[in-house]
Structure formats: structure tokens, C-alpha cells
Amino acid sequence: MTILALETSCDDTCAAVVTASGEILANVVSSQGVHDRFGGVVPEIASRHHLELVNAVVDDALARAGTDLGDVDAVAVTQGPGLVGALLVGVATAKGLAAARGLPLIPVDHLQGHVAANFLAPAPMEPPFLCLIASGGHTLLARVRDHRGYDVAGTTLDDAAGEAFDKGARLLGLGFPGGPALSRLAADGDPHAFAFPTAARVAGLDFSFAGLKTALLYKVRDLGEEEAARRAPDLAASYEHAIVEALMARVERALAADASPRLAIGGGVAANRRLRARAEGLGVEVHVPPPELCTDNAAMIASAARWADRVPYPRYLGLDAYATRPRRRAA
Numbered sequence: 001m002t003i004l005a006l007e008t009s010c011d012d013t014c015a016a017v018v019t020a021s022g023e024i025l026a027n028v029v030s031s032q033g034v035h036d037r038f039g040g041v042v043p044e045i046a047s048r049h050h051l052e053l054v055n056a057v058v059d060d061a062l063a064r065a066g067t068d069l070g071d072v073d074a075v076a077v078t079q080g081p082g083l084v085g086a087l088l089v090g091v092a093t094a095k096g097l098a099a100a101r102g103l104p105l106i107p108v109d110h111l112q113g114h115v116a117a118n119f120l121a122p123a124p125m126e127p128p129f130l131c132l133i134a135s136g137g138h139t140l141l142a143r144v145r146d147h148r149g150y151d152v153a154g155t156t157l158d159d160a161a162g163e164a165f166d167k168g169a170r171l172l173g174l175g176f177p178g179g180p181a182l183s184r185l186a187a188d189g190d191p192h193a194f195a196f197p198t199a200a201r202v203a204g205l206d207f208s209f210a211g212l213k214t215a216l217l218y219k220v221r222d223l224g225e226e227e228a229a230r231r232a233p234d235l236a237a238s239y240e241h242a243i244v245e246a247l248m249a250r251v252e253r254a255l256a257a258d259a260s261p262r263l264a265i266g267g268g269v270a271a272n273r274r275l276r277a278r279a280e281g282l283g284v285e286v287h288v289p290p291p292e293l294c295t296d297n298a299a300m301i302a303s304a305a306r307w308a309d310r311v312p313y314p315r316y317l318g319l320d321a322y323a324t325r326p327r328r329r330a331a
């Protein structure tokens with residue numbers, strides 16, 4: 001069985017070909033890069049670029065896999081959550097490709113895709129495990145019980161962790177996306193120079209990053225332009241430290257309740273060195289997929305599709321995308 005998958009939930013146009021055993025035959029990601037000068041993703045521009053890129057990206061994935069649509073058994077696509085205009089480009093393309101061959105369509109939840117990145121060859125992690133997904137759009141702590149779904153243990157009450165990195169980076173005069181730049185600057189700073197809040201008062205396993213961003217804003221104002229520039233590495237290191245501690249405090253709480261604690265990490269923030277080091281120090285088995293499978297990609301969507309329900313032709317022709325996740329267990 002071979003699955004062709006599409007992912008267009010944000011600003012990356014992605015297509016992948018994956019086998020039933022989770023072997024990746026092709027994983028193509030075309031990053032638009034056009035949003036950086038706006039300091040964030042512009043939804044309308046993202047949709048238009050997906051439209052321009054999607055056919056070429058699909059062709060490229062099939063060619064790299066050494067296959068064509070005739071050998072594909074099902075088409076999978078991200079149905080949501082994400083930017084609805086961007087999602088619709090993927091959904092419409094997937095419907096067209098599947099319908100042309102009478103193939104089944106497999107709609108996949110984007111976050112279930114991030115979880116399923118851990119199920120891909122050559123080194124899959126088998127459930128059950130705790131999964132932290134931290135990206136520019138999402139912060140989710142999931143108890144993964146089987147291949148089909150997870151229970152939400154915690155989620156963010158306001159900003160996503162990657163968004164906190166990006167907003168902090170902007171306050172420090174760095175470009176977008178700010179996470180990598182802020183992290184590089186932090187390497188020369190003292191993480192204990194400033195005490196930024198980690199939302200310790202938020203009970204349970206939910207996250208909150210809005211107060212942290214405001215604390216950095218006030219600190220930069222208090223210091224004044226010149227001093228803030230001079231102390232930028234310390235500010236970056238302390239801010240990064242606070243985000244990582246906020247994430248890991250919840251992870252530790254969740255793991256403490258597990259009989260056999262194991263952790264997987266995904267999303268763009270998983271690239272963060274401080275976060276990785278902190279996770280490695282937990283004393284439990286930690287799984288971090290390679291970077292290209294942590295950030296948005298279609299191989300993870302194909303991976304999730306292996307266990308998801310197939311919709312036969314032509315029932316999926318009326319299928320819609322969703323911007324926010326329906327309140328139910330992911331399946």
C-alpha cells in the first residue's frame with residue numbers, strides 16, 4: 001500500500017509518498033519564505049502560493065518516489081486545523097487527484113500528523129507515550145494511547161510556544177521566524193540574568209505564554225534601548241529559559257503520573273537546543289524525529305493516514321476543511 005499525502009495548513013506546501021510500513025519514499029516541502037518581511041504568515045498570500053506550488057510539489061514527490069498516481073492506493077490530506085484558505089487548496093487538490101483515479105481519500109488532523117511523525121521508519125516509537133507538540137501555531141501535550149488518536153492532556157490558553165519565541169524575537173529586533181535567531185543569540189547569554197514568568201500558577205497541564213511576552217516588553221522598556229541592546233544575549237537566554245521551563249514543568253508533571261513514562265517531542269520548537277537538552281536530562285526515553293519530520297511536512301500526514309478511516313469515492317467530494325479542531329478525541 002502506498003499513500004500520497006498533501007499538507008497545506010500553513011505556509012509550507014508539502015507532498016509525500018509513504019508505504020504501509022512507514023517507509024518514506026519522498027517527502028517534499030516547499031517553504032514559501034515570502035512571509036518573513038511581514039513578520040508573520042499572511043493567510044491570503046499563503047493560499048495563493050499553495051495554489052501556484054501544489055501541482056509541482058505533488059509531481060516532484062511522485063517522481064522522487066519513482067512512482068506515479070497509478071501506483072498510489074490512497075490520497076491523504078490535512079483537513080485542519082490551520083488557515084482555512086490554505087487548507088482548502090490541499091483538500092481540493094487531494095479530492096481532484098483521488099477522484100481522477102477513483103481512489104479513497106483519507107482526511108487527517110494536523111496535530112494527529114505531528115504525533116504520527118513518531119510512527120515513521122526507520123526508528124518508530126510505539127504507543128503509549130506522552131507527546132509534546134510545540135510549533136508556531138500549536139502547543140499540545142498529548143497522551144498517545146494508540147496509533148489512531150490521543151487524549152489532550154494540556155494545551156495553551158493563549159500563545160503557542162513558537163509564537164512566544166517569534167514575538168520575543170521581534171521585541172529584541174530579530175527577524176521572523178524568530179525562534180532560531182533568538183536561540184542563537186541566547187547561546188552567549190546568561191539564562192538566569194532575568195527572572196521571567198513561567199506561568200507556574202496555571203494549574204494542571206495547560207500552558208500560557210502571554211504574560212511572558214509582556215514581561216519581556218516591560219523589561220526592554222525599563223532597560224532602555226541602549227542597555228537592552230547591550231544585554232540582548234542575556235534577555236534572549238532568560239526568555240528562552242522561561243519558555244523551555246514552562247514547557248518542561250508540564251511535561252514533568254504529566255510524566256510523573258505515567259507508570260512507564262516515555263516522551264516524544266515534535267513541532268518546530270523541537271529544534272531548540274535548550275529544550276532538547278532539558279528533555280534528555282529527564283531520565284526517561286525521549287524520541288525526537290529528525291528536524292524535517294518535526295516541522296510541517298506531508299510524510300507525517302501519510303503516517304497518520306495509515307490508521308485513519310478511508311472515505312470511498314465519491315463520498316468525499318463534499319468534504320470541508322476546518323480552521324479549528326472540533327472538540328473531540330482526534331481520530
Ligand code: KG4
Pocket residue numbers: 010134135136137138161162163165166177178179180183267268269270271272273294295296
Ligand atoms: O512547526 P513549524 O515549522 O511551523 C508551524 O508553526 O507549524 O514551527 C515553526 C516555529 C516558529 O515559531 C519558530 O520560531 C519555531 O518553530 N522554531 C524555534 C526554533 N526553530 C524553529 N523555536 C525555538 N528554537 C528553535 N531553534
Ligand code: ZN
Pocket residue numbers: 110114135267295296
Ligand atoms: Zn504543524
